Amino acid sequence: MAIAAERGRTVGLYVRVLVPLGAAFMLSNYYRSVNALLSPYLIAELHLSARSLGLVTAIYFFTSAVFQVPLGLFMDRYGPRRVQGWMMLLATVGVVMFALSSDVGVLVAGRAIMGIGAAGALMTCFQAVVLWFPRGQWPAINGWIMAAGGVGGLFASMPTALALHVVDWHGLMLMTAAASVLAAVAIFAIVPERVRDTPPPGIGEQIYGLASIYRDRLFWRLAPVAACAAGSNLAFGGLWAGPWLKDVAGLGPDGIGLSLLFFTTLIVIGFIVSGMVASWLGRRGISLIRVIASMFALSLALQTPLLLPSGAGRWVVMFGIGAFGSITALAYPVLNAHFPASMSGRVNTAVNLFFFCGAFAMQYAVGAIIDLFPQVAPGRYPVVSYQTAFGFMIMVELLSWLWFLLPVRERAAAPAP
Numbered sequence: 001m002a003i004a005a006e007r008g009r010t011v012g013l014y015v016r017v018l019v020p021l022g023a024a025f026m027l028s029n030y031y032r033s034v035n036a037l038l039s040p041y042l043i044a045e046l047h048l049s050a051r052s053l054g055l056v057t058a059i060y061f062f063t064s065a066v067f068q069v070p071l072g073l074f075m076d077r078y079g080p081r082r083v084q085g086w087m088m089l090l091a092t093v094g095v096v097m098f099a100l101s102s103d104v105g106v107l108v109a110g111r112a113i114m115g116i117g118a119a120g121a122l123m124t125c126f127q128a129v130v131l132w133f134p135r136g137q138w139p140a141i142n143g144w145i146m147a148a149g150g151v152g153g154l155f156a157s158m159p160t161a162l163a164l165h166v167v168d169w170h171g172l173m174l175m176t177a178a179a180s181v182l183a184a185v186a187i188f189a190i191v192p193e194r195v196r197d198t199p200p201p202g203i204g205e206q207i208y209g210l211a212s213i214y215r216d217r218l219f220w221r222l223a224p225v226a227a228c229a230a231g232s233n234l235a236f237g238g239l240w241a242g243p244w245l246k247d248v249a250g251l252g253p254d255g256i257g258l259s260l261l262f263f264t265t266l267i268v269i270g271f272i273v274s275g276m277v278a279s280w281l282g283r284r285g286i287s288l289i290r291v292i293a294s295m296f297a298l299s300l301a302l303q304t305p306l307l308l309p310s311g312a313g314r315w316v317v318m319f320g321i322g323a324f325g326s327i328t329a330l331a332y333p334v335l336n337a338h339f340p341a342s343m344s345g346r347v348n349t350a351v352n353l354f355f356f357c358g359a360f361a362m363q364y365a366v367g368a369i370i371d372l373f374p375q376v377a378p379g380r381y382p383v384v385s386y387q388t389a390f391g392f393m394i395m396v397e398l399l400s401w402l403w404f405l406l407p408v409r410e411r412a413a414a415p416a417p
Helices: 001-035 035-047 052-067 070-102 104-117 121-132 133-155 159-164 167-191 204-216 218-249 253-282 289-304 312-322 327-336 341-370 383-405
Strands: none
Touching: 001 052, 001 070, 001 133, 001 167, 001 218, 035 052, 035 104, 035 159, 035 167, 035 218, 035 289, 052 070, 052 104, 052 289, 070 104, 070 121, 070 167, 070 204, 070 341, 121 133, 121 204, 121 253, 121 327, 121 341, 133 159, 133 253, 133 327, 159 253, 159 341, 167 204, 204 341, 218 253, 218 289, 218 312, 218 327, 218 341, 218 383, 253 289, 253 312, 289 312, 289 327, 327 341
8 A cells, every 4th residue: 555655656656756847848849840731831921031930930049048047056056847848938929929920020039039938948958857856767768858848849749730821820820829828827737846965056156167167177068069960960860851752752731741740759759769778778787978968869860861862861871860860858867867866957957958959050051051052933942052051050069079989087076065
């Protein structure tokens, strides 16, 4: 009887902590990815160039990156419930602005506010995992959280393509804003507040702890590869997969939606499986560092069909980026185990700073390179423009992987507040 009651309390804790925060992360992933389907409508209605479209989409990642440092301080002081609840309401403001926009300036401003509001969606989930669950469960639970985010990307594929047959993109984004409000209410109403054993650290102590993260060798080994893995995943799946499938593979809107559905399904499966496999290998003495190195190598090899002059290898590419894009999630438990739990907010947001910087830089760089080539028709770019842009992306990823392979002396924890 006591065992059943304890199991019930454990399940209840999973539901109360992970479901509302996971829903917020799912919506944030929808924000990130939906422009891959909306891009033809934005180009047609607002006459956007590839560079402008890249900026409209990538500004989300830039503002999220800029907000990571104060976010980590807020999280370690106020906890995931209060921080994410208020930030989800802020994200709603940005979604409404985006939905009602009729010019590029308002689009950019709306996406910028969405980026700030959603900046902590994943980090508050990971902080909640550190606060409420045993260390041995972190990789597997993080994998399920990332899978929830993948579901958000999944909704930004074929379901969105079908919805756009019924409502226009303005109405679709207003529906997204309503869902965001519901998620914020659920966080405030359901997620428990973690009672501190000690008073929260002062701002000076927090900044000292943050500085110790940025001085750490293991952090600098992981951050570049995490940034490039996230950058390629979000540059491709979050924006440029749609135009590439249209201009190179010759697919129509429904074909693009179906392809992106396949891609995001692989992301969901990849996060779940990689987290479970990483936990299983960890119990057998195989480190997450080795798992990350191997998965990234496979991902790189499977991206090479992007260099072909046709979309014949698109399923291989989507498998390589989708199924193995989960390596970024594995960087968080490595560093959370490396630093004290009291620093989890700052540790996670320090990694996330590179995550968003990589996504912003890669999305914008791919668009800027494509824009160097003249259009072959209104809104359509030549095949060589995509080959050049994705070749650059793969080269940057390869350099980050070679850097990651360099050995570094590791330690168990950082003595910081």
